[in-house]
Amino acid sequence: MAEHEFASAVDDYLTRAYDGDRRRKxxxxxxxxxxxxxxxxxxGWYSLATAEDRGGIGVPLPDLGPVFTExxxxxxxxPLLEYSLLPVLVEGLEPDAAGRPPALVDPGVTxxxxxxxxxxxxxxxxxxxxxxxxxxxxxxxELVVVAGETVCLVDAAAPGVRTEPxxxxxxxxxxxxxxxxxxxxxxxxxxxxxxxxIRAWARLLLACELSxxxxxxxxxxxxxxxxxxxxGRPIGGFQAVKHLAADMSARVAGLRNLCAAALDDAGEASxxxxxxxxxxxxxxxAEAAVRVCEDAIQLHGGxxxxxxxDVSWYYxxxxxxxxxxxxxxxxxxxxxxxxxxxERQP
Amino acid sequence: xxxxxxFRARARSWxxxxxxxxxxxxxxxxxxxxxRWQRTLFxxxxxxxxxxxxxxxxxxxxAHQLVFVEELVRARAPQPIGLIGLEVVGPSIxxxxxxxxxxxxxxxxxxxxxxxxxxFSEPDAGSDLxxxxxxxxxxxxxxxxxxxxxxxxxxxxxRWCALLVRTDPAMRKQAGISYLLVDMSSPxxxxxxxxxxxGDREFCEVFLDEVRVPRSNLLGAENEGWAIATHTLGSERxxxxxxxxxxxxxxxxxxxxxxxxxxxLGERARAAVGRAHVAMRVLDAQTRQTTARLLADTGPTxxxxxxxxxxxxxxxxxxxxxxxxxxxxxxxxxxRPAGLHSERWAHDHxxxxxxxxxxxxxxxxxxxxxxxxxxxPRG
Numbered sequence: 131m132a133e134h135e136f137a138s139a140v141d142d143y144l145t146r147a148y149d150g151d152r153r154r155k156x157x158x159x160x161x162x163x164x165x166x167x168x169x170x171x172x173x174g175w176y177s178l179a180t181a182e183d184r185g186g187i188g189v190p191l192p193d194l195g196p197v198f199t200e201x202x203x204x205x206x207x208x209p210l211l212e213y214s215l216l217p218v219l220v221e222g223l224e225p226d227a228a229g230r231p232p233a234l235v236d237p238g239v240t241x242x243x244x245x246x247x248x249x250x251x252x253x254x255x256x257x258x259x260x261x262x263x264x265x266x267x268x269x270x271x272e273l274v275v276v277a278g279e280t281v282c283l284v285d286a287a288a289p290g291v292r293t294e295p296x297x298x299x300x301x302x303x304x305x306x307x308x309x310x311x312x313x314x315x316x317x318x319x320x321x322x323x324x325x326x327x328i329r330a331w332a333r334l335l336l337a338c339e340l341s342x343x344x345x346x347x348x349x350x351x352x353x354x355x356x357x358x359x360x361x362g363r364p365i366g367g368f369q370a371v372k373h374l375a376a377d378m379s380a381r382v383a384g385l386r387n388l389c390a391a392a393l394d395d396a397g398e399a400s401x402x403x404x405x406x407x408x409x410x411x412x413x414x415x416a417e418a419a420v421r422v423c424e425d426a427i428q429l430h431g432g433x434x435x436x437x438x439x440d441v442s443w444y445y446x447x448x449x450x451x452x453x454x455x456x457x458x459x460x461x462x463x464x465x466x467x468x469x470x471x472x473e474r475q476p
Numbered sequence: 477x478x479x480x481x482x483f484r485a486r487a488r489s490w491x492x493x494x495x496x497x498x499x500x501x502x503x504x505x506x507x508x509x510x511x512r513w514q515r516t517l518f519x520x521x522x523x524x525x526x527x528x529x530x531x532x533x534x535x536x537x538x539a540h541q542l543v544f545v546e547e548l549v550r551a552r553a554p555q556p557i558g559l560i561g562l563e564v565v566g567p568s569i570x571x572x573x574x575x576x577x578x579x580x581x582x583x584x585x586x587x588x589x590x591x592x593x594x595x596f597s598e599p600d601a602g603s604d605l606x607x608x609x610x611x612x613x614x615x616x617x618x619x620x621x622x623x624x625x626x627x628x629x630x631x632x633x634x635r636w637c638a639l640l641v642r643t644d645p646a647m648r649k650q651a652g653i654s655y656l657l658v659d660m661s662s663p664x665x666x667x668x669x670x671x672x673x674x675g676d677r678e679f680c681e682v683f684l685d686e687v688r689v690p691r692s693n694l695l696g697a698e699n700e701g702w703a704i705a706t707h708t709l710g711s712e713r714x715x716x717x718x719x720x721x722x723x724x725x726x727x728x729x730x731x732x733x734x735x736x737x738x739x740x741l742g743e744r745a746r747a748a749v750g751r752a753h754v755a756m757r758v759l760d761a762q763t764r765q766t767t768a769r770l771l772a773d774t775g776p777t778x779x780x781x782x783x784x785x786x787x788x789x790x791x792x793x794x795x796x797x798x799x800x801x802x803x804x805x806x807x808x809x810x811x812r813p814a815g816l817h818s819e820r821w822a823h824d825h826x827x828x829x830x831x832x833x834x835x836x837x838x839x840x841x842x843x844x845x846x847x848x849x850x851x852x853p854r855g
Binding site (some may be wrong): 309352355356361364366367368369371372373375376377379380383386387388390391392410411413414458459461462463464465466467469470 | 748
């Protein structure tokens with residue numbers, strides 16, 4: 131299967147080139163490492179799904195899923211979503227000559243905290259408003275802005291755009307606040323479904339990344355409890371520990387299988403189905419990955435609470451991604467509303 | 477061989493015409509109705525689809541069997557009464573039995589003429605099944621069997637029992653067990669139904685007091701019954717998981733229909749349906765792997781235990797979410813809170829608590845996963 135080919139190549143490379151000290155250093159750098167971004171671009175990972183005539187490899191979007199799972203599993207940081215997804219979906223978004231990522235200015239990453247995040251409105255071609263949390267806006271060359279349900283493109287250096295970096299508690303992401311004061315968009319896209327499609331794919335790939343985070347935290351834990359000795363034997367021999375590990379195993383497998391099934395279904399899905407499939411995967415990923423990481427920390431004991439153990443990094447990344455494009459609580463309500471109001475398919 | 481699509485279409489149109497029976501609440505009536513239903517299914521050629529033609533089956537594949545199970549559940553049709561025989565005992569007899577046993581027992585098992593029960597668990601041998609103590613002592617051409625079994629579904633109505641007995645108490649506990657085919661009308665057998673918290677009473681206790689069983693009713697070799705039992709319990713698990721998945725999917729569809737008919741739903745119903753839907757998709761994704769393993773005939777693996785843990789969790793989540801919408805009216809079986817049939821959902825929710833107990837408890841599954849899949853030290 132092709133997607134496994136890419137994913138295992140990504141896994142091989144990261145195992146070799148992104149281990150131990152380097153990863154730790156990058157994780158301490160607040161989510162942005164220009165060297166790493168350039169390296170992954172050079173490897174061609176960002177352009178996997180980009181069409182061949184635009185310099186990519188042109189694999190179907192669902193094949194990015196297993197790659198994002200490896201990103202999560204290896205705690206890769208940076209604008210992975212922005213580099214890999216936006217150029218594929220957004221017409222007219224050309225690769226940046228300087229290698230800068232695009233950023234997605236979207237007040238719609240959450241339902242329940244929308245009021246805290248801000249809003250953007252579009253009048254003619256003119257954008258006004260502000261969004262308090264935009265991933266990698268300070269590093270970006272081009273801004274993909276969602277205003278209402280319309281997507282438009284703005285040069286990050288255009289007059290009236292203000293970008294202020296803000297502190298980030300997500301070890302994988304640098305944030306900025308972006309505001310627009312009568313900014314003229316150089317492109318306004320007419321595709322009315324584009325915003326929904328961007329959000330659905332973001333949800334799905336974030337679910338895959340969360341699946342990888344859960345997998346990574348779980349693997350560290352199985353190794354650790356097989357080695358750590360107390361009372362004269364490995365703690366993995368105690369039933370209380372074993373059973374928690376078995377629950378983690380079932381949860382990790384369940385999430386991995388759900389993501390694989392969702393990617394299978396997403397390739398063919400229409401707008402409404404894609405929305406449901408992606409919300410379902412993300413809702414489960416948000417809950418399951420956080421839970422697995424919590425159990426991982428528990429089984430690492432005091433070490434798990436320190437930054438020296440990888441599991442604490444997995445946990446903080448999972449907590450940060452949990453709410454991005456919907457946590458389990460808001461997505462379940464959305465899913466329930468969809469199912470209760472739509473006609474059943476035959 | 478008939479393609480799966482053609483087969484599905486044929487099953488669907490047959491089920492649309494046949495008018496499946498309503499399942500009566502009264503236990504004796506239920507038994508009679510579901511037994512007639514088994515005969516109807518048998519006469520139309522829908523039972524033992526994957527069994528060999530020599531055994532009276534359809535000579536098709538496991539994939540056809542799965543398709544039929546799906547269509548049966550989707551048509552809101554009940555399962556035939558002899559499920560234990562069809563899914564567990566029959567395949568064991570087919571695999572380990574003598575020609576005579578196969579010839580005499582299997583056609584009657586398929587048609588529902590003979591209903592089978594399964595005498596495995598004992599009061600002191602549940603999760604630790606191999607410690608069972610029901611004794612069988614050879615005496616001339618017979619074994620003389622004495623002991624007690626429990627959780628034996630439909631024992632009071634069954635004609636035959638697949639009974640695990642200890643034939644050699646001196647050997648290591650798994651090694652001294654034999655598998656007997658016991659005529660339930662033999663003198664010395666008493667079956668007593670046990671009333672469950674759901675109100676159902678198809679489970680029984682079975683008392684065996686010096687019951688004489690012909691030695692020709694031994695399945696496989698003496699003292700080799702454990703291998704038969706574990707083989708069939710293992711092969712049962714995948715098929716049962718898949719059937720349960722479809723049943724849960726249909727249950728959730730029914731609940732959604734009832735809620736929709738009610739109109740005003742509220743945030744609580746949306747959140748509950750959302751959570752139940754997510755859980756169902758998890759199970760669906762998990763069983764895509766199960767199906768692949770079943771069709772590849774990989775045999776029992778520790779991954780079956782992962783499936784079981786996922787299934788338990790999903791089943792209990794889905795039914796707890798639906799039943800949670802009954803609120804205080806759960807206590808009134810005749811009520812319709814938010815459009816939901818209180819009696820049905822309260823019943824199904826109670827039944828879901830059994831999911832993590834029967835067929836190997838969740839604790840036993842966790843130990844299997846930890847030791848055999850994760851390689852943690854045996855304790």
